[in-house]
Amino acid sequence: MQTFVYTPFVVPECAPELRVKLREFLKAEMPDVPPARKANSWSVVDRDFSRALAAAGYVGMVWPKQYGGHERDPLERYIVLEELLAAGAPVGAHWVADRQTGPLLLRYGTEAQRMQFLPSMARAELIACIGLSEPGAGSDLAAVRTTARRAAGGWRINGQKVWTTNAHNADYMLALIRTAEGSQRQEGLSQFFFNMKLPGVTVRPILNMAGEHDFNEVFFDNVEVPEDALIGVEGAGWQQVTAELALERSGPERYLSSYALLTHLLGLAGPEPGELLRGKIGHLVAELWTLREMSMSTAARLAAGEDPVIEAAIVKDLGNTFEQTLPQSVQSLLQDHDMEGQTALNETLGYLLQMAPSFSLRGGTREIMRGIIARGLGLR
């Protein structure tokens, strides 16, 4: 038996050049941010930077040209993503649209919907958020209760989402909503894509424990959305959203959130550290290297049009564990005098110690991932 089908990531010939060009772009265009903001940088929103990145052709890279894309190889896109994260670039504004919402529209959207939204996503002008969780539907996503009912010229939405990342920055939301009255669980759900400025949409911040405003509550009070806000097939929302979630589990953001801290640890260690530090760094490097290979393998399978559900869950769980362990491991190595002063190391460590618990919650909890893996093993 083999639970993880390893697929070689055939490195595109242009990879070295692609990296050099992107690194030069980042040197010139990346805004000066406090050190801690280079960790977990896919949650840092900077519209101007995202637009500049898009103008240089690094957003919507794999989409067809008629929708504003660049028809690049998905593996080239993977290289761009990992370079951006390793550099700590603030990519939060366009990340969700580029990773998830754009591809969803390409797959399930009508021609008119694609023409309406994809070009502005590829320019990083349209920021998307994803409305999944509700007060009664966290890990149990099928318990979604927000409703959409047919109304004159479209649909009327009522209900509430919660933990919606970026809702306060987003122009549009992609939401999973119950369309069939009286339907249960996975049946009768549909996906809608609608403007956050519509009357009846209210966004309230929820500060996280680091004091940051990242996620929100979103209320829908008789929100009238047009007929074409429905994405894909009415009632097929569950199948659509499941396919969409597989895209978000195995990317480099699932193991690189704490990467900035490793660079600071190497800085502290210097070129010839003692045996204890060498050993600890060696362990971190072995994990990082393996995770990168696993994430790249999964990217190669996705690029081949396959649906590596188990592999993606494995990458996410292992990657989250790594990005949670890294801050702890670095903390365990520091001595009193290392902790003095506002150094990049200290600021990044402090930030990550606070943020790390969220890594195995967002995008599906550790327990849900392991449940998916257990099902793949034939245990459920």
Added chain:
Amino acid sequence: MSEMRDMLANTAGSVFAALAMQSDVGAAWSVIMDAGFPSLLVAEDRGGVGGDWGDAFAVVRLAGFHRLALPLGESMVAASVLSTAGFDMPDGMVGLADGVAGEFHDGVFSGVLHRVPFGRHLNTVIASIDGHLLVLQTAGAVINKGSNLSGEPRDTMRFERTRAASASYNSDLRALGAFTRVALSAGALDAQLQMAIEYVNTRQQFGKPLSKLQAVQQSLAVAAIESAAVNSAGQAAALALDRGPAVFEVAAAKLRSNIAIGQAVGIVHQVHGAIGFTEEYPLHPLTNRLASWRSEFGSDRYWADILGATAARWGGSGFWAELTRRSDGFGDLSHV
């Protein structure tokens, strides 16, 4: 390449499964020789199969899966190294030594090879010392028999002023040995996982199969993740070996494999309960081999030290550039 790999794997799977009952090392080895596995990595124009390191991983992994008690990976590596160094393939069983202590001058070796896998059965053993590859005939060696936890021979071989063929050698023989341990472990971890799944799906407690308990499901998911990490790391290291010198990648794969053994074996035993701890139940041959392989061709400490020193030399700003340069296969890959 992948069609050939599938064929190889099919053959290897059935050959190794059939050898499970064969306790005579010589007889088992002749089956392996007839199947051509030891020359898998030797180029076709030198009489070998012409496979790549990914093929070697696939075959050695199956040896681990089927508990094959033979030094197959070692002989594959030895044949590859000998062939690359321009030697003809010696007859008989060729092994690989890791712990070498002694002196080599003017074509004569005096010293000790520690814990050589299947040493007593070997006709030839290769070792590296001070930039030399040594090809030693075992006939003159004094053998002190030893074994690993699974009862497989790990023999100390003493050579007194023994004439040895040699060639200059600047690669890392230990890394190639470590690669075989990653491949074996990948197979053995998958075999253990399979046994655990079958067991918890069958064994009833609390009026239902153990597999219906979420605690058991979540535990075994972790074992599967660890096994997946080793299988991936091994195959990625194989690709790196096909690109060129790959001490960095093998070091990472071996360390990751060692870590996984520590985690996964414990889980598999835990879900088996007491029966898995008995002599009668066939879990321990895998457990004992995995424990042995973890220590062989470099412990966690050994490879972590090399990786840590390498990363520190690359530095905080150079680390990513070097990591990606290596996987892009760009520039000089030899320096670690």
